[in-house]
Amino acid sequence: MRKLSFAFLSIMVIIYSCQKSDNVNDEASVDSSIEEQGGRRCAADEVLQQQIAEDPSRAAFLNELELKTQAYKGSALEAARSAGILYVPVVVHVVLQNTALVTDDQIRSQIDVLNKDFTKTNSELSNTSVYLAGYNYNNVANCEIKYVVTNIVRKTTTVTSFGTNDAVKKTSQGGSDPVDPTTKLNMWVCDLSSGYLGYAQFPGGSAATDGVVIDYQAFGTFASYPMYAAFNLGRTATHEVGHWVNLRHIWGDRRCGDDYVGDTPQHDGSNGGCPTANHTSKCPGRPLEQWMNYMDYTDDRCMYMFSGGQKTRMDAAIDVARKAYFLTSTPTSVFK
Numbered sequence: 001m002r003k004l005s006f007a008f009l010s011i012m013v014i015i016y017s018c019q020k021s022d023n024v025n026d027e028a029s030v031d032s033s034i035e036e037q038g039g040r041r042c043a044a045d046e047v048l049q050q051q052i053a054e055d056p057s058r059a060a061f062l063n064e065l066e067l068k069t070q071a072y073k074g075s076a077l078e079a080a081r082s083a084g085i086l087y088v089p090v091v092v093h094v095v096l097q098n099t100a101l102v103t104d105d106q107i108r109s110q111i112d113v114l115n116k117d118f119t120k121t122n123s124e125l126s127n128t129s130v131y132l133a134g135y136n137y138n139n140v141a142n143c144e145i146k147y148v149v150t151n152i153v154r155k156t157t158t159v160t161s162f163g164t165n166d167a168v169k170k171t172s173q174g175g176s177d178p179v180d181p182t183t184k185l186n187m188w189v190c191d192l193s194s195g196y197l198g199y200a201q202f203p204g205g206s207a208a209t210d211g212v213v214i215d216y217q218a219f220g221t222f223a224s225y226p227m228y229a230a231f232n233l234g235r236t237a238t239h240e241v242g243h244w245v246n247l248r249h250i251w252g253d254r255r256c257g258d259d260y261v262g263d264t265p266q267h268d269g270s271n272g273g274c275p276t277a278n279h280t281s282k283c284p285g286r287p288l289e290q291w292m293n294y295m296d297y298t299d300d301r302c303m304y305m306f307s308g309g310q311k312t313r314m315d316a317a318i319d320v321a322r323k324a325y326f327l328t329s330t331p332t333s334v335f336k
């Protein structure tokens with residue numbers, strides 16, 4: 001739901017930053033069961049707010065990107081995007097005490113999920129009457145993006161678990177420095193602490209920390225070790241890569257917040273588990289909540305779509321801020 005006028009955007013970002021603690025309280029008030037159940041948690045917004053607090057130019061960049069994003073729909077740039085599949089080279093860093101735990105086949109299973117989810121070929125959408133909370137199936141996005149693993153870096157570490165301070169992205173701190181971070185999507189797989197399944201860096205941040213981080217127990221669709229039962233279908237990566245191309249949480253990270261997308265309903269908070277059909281928002285108009293959207297907090301088996309408006313938002317981010325990562329031909333994969 002896009003409900004704020006562009007003129008208020010700058011003010012909004014500043015206020016938003018200052019109200020972080022209030023937002024957390026808001027979320028807790030509508031969503032305490034998520035934490036109690038040990039459900040999905042993503043630190044992308046917290047990390048972004050930290051970056052904004054440390055560097056005011058971060059907010060300025062995002063304001064500029066937001067203005068260009070809102071002007072993108074119907075523009076010549078958007079028309080030019082209808083050229084078909086774009087390919088993103090991906091560097092996967094496995095940063096564990098035992099890096100052999102995450103096999104090449106497991107990495108491949110994760111990339112397969114990304115490629116299906118971003119091309120509307122995931123199995124749930126083979127059923128054209130799948131529940132979409134009233135959203136038109138024909139408007140579900142084929143994002144026309146595929147991911148190709150060009151490098152796998154295995155880094156044995158003595159760090160037992162990583163926080164969200166980006167240490168996993170720094171060799172000097174027991175992590176693994178990014179590879180070609182201005183042209184490749186770096187994806188770190190590690191043991192994340194504090195119950196987070198992952199986090200991502202939104203466009204415009206430092207190249208040294210750009211990319212997504214996924215907990216190893218939520219990475220891919222199988223493993224030789226126990227995965228989180230609710231998060232073993234690879235959707236954590238789909239969600240985090242969504243952030244990487246500038247998608248926000250569908251509830252806007254606050255009660256009845258704004259995800260800057262025009263065709264998603266307003267949610268009063270995150271959803272966990274697998275809500276029932278006809279689950280409605282407590283926000284004005286009480287719309288049906290699109291809990292099956294990848295940018296909610298539902299279990300892997302219950303999230304299965306991006307909206308058309310989210311695709312437009314991604315395409316704007318690609319054109320404005322991430323063009324160098326998106327190729328029109330397939331890069332060489334490490335997989336046969």
Ligand SMILES: [Zn+2]
Nearest residue numbers: 042044239249
């Ligand atoms: Zn998230």
